[in-house]
Amino acid sequence: MAGCGVRWQYILGAALSGALLLTAGILLGHYAIYKEPQTPEWLHSLSRDLDPALLEDFMNQVEAARIGQNLKDLSSKPHMATTKGDEELVQLILKAWRDPQTGLDSAMEGQYEVFLSFPDPEKPNSVAVVMENGSQAFISQETEKNLTADQADRDVVKPYAAYAPPGNPKGKLVYANQGKMSDYEYLVQQGIDLNGTIAITRYGGAGRADKAINGAKFGVVGVVVYTDPGDINDGKASATETYPYSWYLPPSGVERGSYNSHFGDLLTPYYPAKGFTYRIPEDQITGIPPIPTQPIGFEDAKTLICNLAGNPVAEAAWQGALGCVYHLGPGFRQDGLFPNSSEVQVNVHNYRRINTSSNVMGLIRGSVEPDRYVLYGNHRDSWVHGAIDPSSGTAVMLEISRVLGKMVKEGKLRAGCVCVFYFLWWGVKHGNSRGRSVSGQKDASPTYCLPPPFSLGSLGAGSDYASFIHYLGITSMDIAYTYDRSKTSARIYPAYHTAFDTFHYAETFIDPGFTSHQTVARTAGNVLIRLADALILPLNVSDYGETLQQMYSVAREAFQADLTHHNISLDPLWAAINRFQAAAAGLNQRIANLREEANPSPLDVRMVNDQLMLLERAFLNPRAFPEKYYYSHVIMASRSSSLATFPGLADAYDNAKEDGLWGEVHKQLTIVIQVIENAASILEPVAE
Amino acid sequence: MAGCGVRWQYILGAALSGALLLTAGILLGHYAIYKEPQTPEWLHSLSRDLDPALLEDFMNQVEAARIGQNLKDLSSKPHMATTKGDEELVQLILKAWRDPQTGLDSAMEGQYEVFLSFPDPEKPNSVAVVMENGSQAFISQETEKNLTADQADRDVVKPYAAYAPPGNPKGKLVYANQGKMSDYEYLVQQGIDLNGTIAITRYGGAGRADKAINGAKFGVVGVVVYTDPGDINDGKASATETYPYSWYLPPSGVERGSYNSHFGDLLTPYYPAKGFTYRIPEDQITGIPPIPTQPIGFEDAKTLICNLAGNPVAEAAWQGALGCVYHLGPGFRQDGLFPNSSEVQVNVHNYRRINTSSNVMGLIRGSVEPDRYVLYGNHRDSWVHGAIDPSSGTAVMLEISRVLGKMVKEGKLRAGCVCVFYFLWWGVKHGNSRGRSVSGQKDASPTYCLPPPFSLGSLGAGSDYASFIHYLGITSMDIAYTYDRSKTSARIYPAYHTAFDTFHYAETFIDPGFTSHQTVARTAGNVLIRLADALILPLNVSDYGETLQQMYSVAREAFQADLTHHNISLDPLWAAINRFQAAAAGLNQRIANLREEANPSPLDVRMVNDQLMLLERAFLNPRAFPEKYYYSHVIMASRSSSLATFPGLADAYDNAKEDGLWGEVHKQLTIVIQVIENAASILEPVAE
Incomplete structure (x- = not known):
């Protein structure tokens, strides 16, 4: 499924991990333009919202059999990074995205020189x-x-x-x-x-x-x-x-x-x-x-x-x-x-060497704000045949891009539409995940199901989105169809990273008929089209406030006694979270008001979309964790502590219990307060 | 004059150095709205450009005598940071900005606890x-x-x-x-x-x-x-x-x-x-x-x-x-x-202590894009009476804010306009600095003049803009009326930071009649209004390309032989600069095309303005200079080397000549190449 946890690709960073990044602009409207004398051409396209019929059309065109065929093609041979099998997939994907009937607006390679290890x-x-x-x-x-x-x-x-x-x-x-x-x-x-x-x-x-x-x-x-x-x-x-x-x-x-x-x-x-x-x-x-x-x-x-x-x-x-x-x-x-x-x-x-490899990127150009991007990605390289990890995700992505590419070529999607998402934050749960074709148990595969509703958690460092969310602060989402954990205690699907993760394994035991894959493709495409086409981005910032409050409760419960003893107060953190929650509620209200306007100004819409889009960036502090390469997201960084709370604070607390360095705890608390204050200010209305 | 170099305020950082930050949104249009049936209210305000009559009106209203009186009020008593004299100025400024006839839309204080040293x-x-x-x-x-x-x-x-x-x-x-x-x-x-x-x-x-x-x-x-x-x-x-x-x-x-x-x-x-x-x-x-x-x-x-x-x-x-x-x-x-x-x-x-102090901020709300800001600032505290440093700048700012505030209150400026600039990059030279009221020698003060044309250089760390440009990557500008260096070798004006920097000194020897102050106010207001009101930001990105090329030439001349000897090539740097220059020229062309459109889409305009506004951010790398607090701007950071070239590269080169660490030179070169590539990508058109 998309987003299976793999470690190999981390070392490839920009080189391979985002092998299938599709980038395109946010399309705020896509219909044929109604001409009216005295008004500029762009007027009506700027305030048109998502068309439900477009979603319906997309959902109907996603074919399980094609995903199965994609998976067969992708996993027919071992394709470890930079090997012949991997290079052949570069060509396979470029060919799909350059197809005259169903290809994208453009497709290209970006070369890197990556440090690898081989036996x-x-x-x-x-x-x-x-x-x-x-x-x-x-x-x-x-x-x-x-x-x-x-x-x-x-x-x-x-x-x-x-x-x-x-x-x-x-x-x-x-x-x-x-x-x-x-x-x-x-x-x-x-x-x-x-x-x-x-x-x-x-x-x-x-x-x-x-x-x-x-x-x-x-x-x-x-x-x-x-x-x-x-x-x-x-x-x-x-x-x-x-x-x-x-x-x-x-x-x-x-x-x-x-x-x-x-x-x-x-x-x-x-x-x-x-x-x-x-x-x-x-x-x-x-x-x-x-x-x-x-x-x-x-x-x-x-x-x-x-x-x-x-x-x-x-x-x-x-x-x-x-x-x-x-x-x-x-x-x-x-x-x-x-x-x-x-x-x-x-x-x-083992020996280590630097090899050349390419990212493959495909693009559907946005028609209204072509400088705003929604990205969808997956890594390309596998350890052996990699049917599940990573090819199941690639097979789904190729089907999504085929349907969207076809819709663009046929002129239904005007001047292009955003192709593929991958990176969206958890807040999506209220805004966007209830696409009506996406639900239900899947009986064909007893251990695999998509639990309704979605099971949502924070994004760790476990997959291809890591550098986007942790280093760049880009709102990200990982959609996976996974097994029912009440029916097995397996840590991960058993063939993971072995020579048994093959097409035969996938079609026999994971997803006979590829209907789960189809569901993922419909879900992902649904989210993608909404992100690209909605007048106002379908992200609910109040969810973030709830998460912060939960983290605060855990911290207070576990740390308050010791912190008080060392003259460190959690009150400013609580105040910052309250400010954030009030700001989030206020933004939601302004969005609701804007939705009721018949002809909202495109710049008013732009302003709100910027607030939604930039929220995640406010949580970055590149100096917060100098020992942890790339980790800059203060709320979501990795942590050693087992407590589900602010990672820097929790780890500093654990260390202070050993070494008595309570100053570092106060510093990490300061860092958390500052990013939450920053985030609140992003969401607040401009000063009057 | 505005922006005299002072060091005291650096230690105050956000607390005092930006004592007079005025923030407001970019106003893209400000006239009464022409109503047309069938079209939304906002339509015509979105594509209206700067009105020259507005500039003319502003220029005419700036009074030298009022600036003189401001200066007298501001420098009548010593006002070292956090002393009684300084606190009184907080009230003086708030009173001016809350004046019913000439005040701003709002004014507020922001408190900080700052670490100071006193005898x-x-x-x-x-x-x-x-x-x-x-x-x-x-x-x-x-x-x-x-x-x-x-x-x-x-x-x-x-x-x-x-x-x-x-x-x-x-x-x-x-x-x-x-x-x-x-x-x-x-x-x-x-x-x-x-x-x-x-x-x-x-x-x-x-x-x-x-x-x-x-x-x-x-x-x-x-x-x-x-x-x-x-x-x-x-x-x-x-x-x-x-x-x-x-x-x-x-x-x-x-x-x-x-x-x-x-x-x-x-x-x-x-x-x-x-x-x-x-x-x-x-x-x-x-x-x-x-x-x-x-x-x-x-x-x-x-x-x-x-x-x-x-x-x-x-x-x-x-x-x-x-x-x-x-x-x-x-x-x-x-x-x-x-x-x-x-x-x-x-x-x-001497002893050190933590004192409480406030930033004072005033605001004129933007009417079209109120979330885009132009900031104008100066520090408030002085060493003694501080007539020149800093009060000359504050006196000018108060006159600018008085005139703009009055124009807002009288309804000429619709729904508010941006008040004050301070932070703009050097590229302003071609776009904006030739306001026709701003020119000429000033004979009343033999040593002070404003050389026509402006003398332009890069921004060092020498004044209040430091944290904006070096830490935040906000395009910045420092306008100062200074003395004719062909007539004196003085390192700085002689009374600097002494008990002789008084109103009497200023009015007798620096600017009798305060006409130089008036010229600075007109210049600053001119730039400010253009930044706030122009449909497309008046910033010329090609100037940056020229600077990069000059820096490259200096680096090649001085370093190439040694770099070649250590297998470090400058070719990728040259390629990056070429890419930047091509991107800048391309953007200029697209801007020219956009200007010719009768009714450009507001989102097309927004896209170009974002490119202009965000360019400076692309030059930031918070990990480039870990030893230098706050310095993140790879092109403009401080340097020890005397060579006018990329600071990190130049300093690493000097060090390598001593300690042989050529890897650090290669790393700094990589950092420079990467930010220039990033900057070029900011300016390039979206992929087709």
Whole structure:
């Protein structure tokens, strides 16, 4: 589905992550112009609102079968970034957008030079058990088993941890749960000396790179990562219970991924990865594993973990579904598969290089305000075939652009209309998400549904919109059709980033008939057309006020006692939120009044649309989080704290509890107050 | 005159520096509306351009005598920031802007809590010569001599170096020229041990605070600063050649000032100095003297410098007009006024505190696009009476606001018009500065004239516009009527920041009859009305392209050989500048086409105005200069290099020549290229 979380593309930043950005202007009206003597041509087009018939027409033309065919074309071959398969998709997309009948007004490429990491095709990475005499007692599988022929494609990249450094460290194995700081601390508390050990960790709980970054702080020399069937397969672990017999991950499946905490090209933080751009030395890169790291399948992980020594056993929360009791190590148990003196060796032969790649952009020009843009995007590159991640989103986008392109070419949409959205903020929920064709359960795919109403949350750093919302403050939205979490505990769809994320998998287990895809296309197109064509932008700023108030309540509940003790008052924050809410209500009222005017002045409409459009920018402070690349959005930045409140404040509070630096808490509180005051002033009417 | 360079206000930041910000919307039309059946009311007001008769009317109504009276009222008493005299001016200005006949639409105060430095009124600061036996052989004058009664006002603050720390260090005296790094280095090269010395330095060449910051690096323990008559008086140094007999500085005159390298409140960098704002600990403040520092008059400086020991004598460039040959020290010569063993002691009793103060803001509401603002501002606080700095600018502003306010009240200006400009970029030169009433020599004041044509340069960090242009990227302009530099070598007008900058001084020697003030008011009002009322903003973006090209030429000439040697190419910079120039020419052409349309669409006009208005923002990069508070404007930031080229590039180049860090040069070049590419994209037409 559109917007599946992927990490690989973050490192590509502007290069690939927005592979399918469509840009076009906001169209405020699109009908044939009624000529009246004495009045200028543009008069009537300026105050015309969205035409419901246009929406209806769009919805009717979206075809599930075409989306299915798009998906088949897009995922027929592996298309990892900058590989041949990926370059072929550049051409596929350009061809679609340049089609004489259904293409867009224009389509173009924008080239970048991006820093990537690859495994050495000649020397496979591995995780081995090495006995005292130096001989190998076990070696991990090189790649997934061939179950549906797709896995045998010679372009399937063997599993690796992108950006992990090469090396072959060897040591006693320990089980470190999810590789969080607290996990390693727990091992130390158990009396385990982590120096020189190899840690095996399961996916989840911490970022991929963090498992190694954290471990290295404790003396760990190599990290192994696997997907526990308890986290992704509802405990199913046998070959016959998993794909191709169900949507569950087979025992040999390995999640690849970008082991990188930041987004954007690693060598050119804050700047476009162009030929002329200064590149930092590789040793200044942060947020990637400092020690060799390798992912394996749970079949191999079972061999390692189920033979670990150590007493007591790992606590309940650390246990998984490998079919044995997990011990912590260090090393293997006496009565197991391997001699107790055996060690584990992580063999990594990754290399890094700068490759050329392109963004592909297509455009439908706006007819009234062609300098105002609505963007719709998705990344293009996958880890293997990438049927769900990312091609499901691309397949939907191509169908949306086909229908809109056709409508433009046929003259229904006058002089072009905005094509595609992607970036819109959560506030859309009241304004825009109740398009009547978008609703209902979907029974064909038991685990997948679109819960009515939409489930809405804040945007994390989890996908292609990250640089738009977090760095640029562009109002953003992520629409995904996902599975019913009451029916499965899977952390993500099980084939994620493996050689089993194929067209066959998608059409068999995810969306037979592609009707969910069709629903997403209709929803997305609906929002897109409304954003582009509505006289007044369909964004409800009061929702933001509610969110701020919720965040405030959490902060007050958790922090107030300590803050008061350190003479820091939350009252100015509360005052700022009240001001924001009053301003939002006032703007809504002015919008309502404007809607009742028969002939509103286009500049009055423009003024209100600017307030709606620029609100998100007011929450940016590029100096708020100097340690976090790109994160500038004070309300939505990433946070380490588990509390759903202002991230800078929450993290500063946690730190102050440790180090006593309450000044930093006051500073972060100041930053929050200032952006909310700024945001309120954006929404307020001009001074009289 | 408006915009005289002052440093004090920088520390007040948003609190006082923009004391007289007038804000109002861009008025695109202002006539009575012609009603036509079938067309909305707003139709005709949207495409009406500036009315020349309005300008004419404004020009005719500006009265020199009223400006003179304003100046008398404003400078009758000392009004240092947050003192009683300053608070009285808040009321004076509010009263003027709330006048029923000539006031503005509204006027208001905005309170801040600002960090200030004051001398102890009970314990005067001094610079003394102390003999070996501990007795005092000399002590500097406490304040200026009373020459015209103004100096006897009990509210005249005694000379001090604001923000210099208290203390009474003592040591051998050395003469350190202007206190630049190179000056101290030169002294060391002469074999002088600076450890434990007191340095006497003259104003000029380096920032006030830098004289002490630099000296402390060499072991200097106290700094004395004076104004050399060679720098400010064309060498005139006697009582009968100086004020009240001429405009020159009397021997007892002392330039006070803010010894602070940054702008904005020192405790709240990047945040408004409000009650809720986090304040950094005082020991984290940078950019102020780390050692006691005190300014004195040149009469006292002569006693110290003309008795210095040391051979050889100071080199020619270091000599001044005190009437003796300057030696370097250390200490006093054998045959002079003081025993050779005497030392100089700098006695400073300054204290720092947080005071409350207000911005005063007045507003004329725009009638068509009331959310677009033109700002006109000046600071309010002075060091003493401050007739020229800052009151001349305020006197002019009050006359402009009186005339515009009156025109609004009388209904000539419909529904209000923008009041006051201040912030506009240099590009105004072609578009706007040739108002026909603004020209000519002014013979009444032999040293002051407005050279025709305007002398135009880039905006430094030297005045109240600093935070607007450097931090916010708001197109800014500084209009000043200044003296003819072919007739005097004065660094600045001689009474600057002394107790002699009085109304008497201004009316006698600066602008008898206040006709120069009148000319400034007409010029400023002219620009202001054009900015507010023109259908298309009168800004010529091609001027920016010329400046970029000049900067490029300087960079190529000076840096290319070394850059090539380090594999850094200037070609992408040249390509970016070419793109910018083409984009600017294209925009100019589109503007010309738009002007020829009988009824341009208001949204087409809005689009072009946005491009003109937002251009300056494209040059901001808040991460370009992390060490320089607030400086974000990549083209106009301060620089240490003497080369008139891209500041970050020039400084990185100079550093690389010392430390070999050519990567930083490449990074700064990248930053320049990126902002120019961004700026070009702002100007380019939307994609087709």
